[in-house]
Amino acid sequence: MAKTKEIYPRKICIQGTWYTIEERSATKDPELQQGCGGYFDPYNRRCVVKDFSKDKDWDPDEARLMQSRIIRHEIIHAFLYESGLDECSWAQNEEIVDFFALNLPKLFVCCYVAEVLEWHRPGKPDEQTVGTGV
Numbered sequence: 001m002a003k004t005k006e007i008y009p010r011k012i013c014i015q016g017t018w019y020t021i022e023e024r025s026a027t028k029d030p031e032l033q034q035g036c037g038g039y040f041d042p043y044n045r046r047c048v049v050k051d052f053s054k055d056k057d058w059d060p061d062e063a064r065l066m067q068s069r070i071i072r073h074e075i076i077h078a079f080l081y082e083s084g085l086d087e088c089s090w091a092q093n094e095e096i097v098d099f100f101a102l103n104l105p106k107l108f109v110c111c112y113v114a115e116v117l118e119w120h121r122p123g124k125p126d127e128q129t130v131g132t133g134v
């Protein structure tokens, strides 16, 4: 599995707004020193994940998997924010955000197999809809 240093920082487009995914050391980021693995920062338009590779208790592949789950969680917060739904009580429920973060790959596969994703239509995929912006 690829090292996280080769992956981050990365730019992603969320609902037409560019965000950065950043991997940071808990020793250098006070937000990460409070026991969280990541956070969504709407003011600086970034999703931050703790660099678990610095933690000797984590196997490198497990650390990468955990970081991926945390980033999906923060991306969902960003989508809710950019959609104007972040103030809704259900959108602030961490269990709901986690449900989508954990099940997003399964949802994607189901939609892909069912051929109901936006890029299944003729022509080029909509950059904003796909979310990569690349």
Ligand SMILES: [Zn+2]
Pocket: 073, 077, 094, 097
């Ligand atoms: Zn959260």
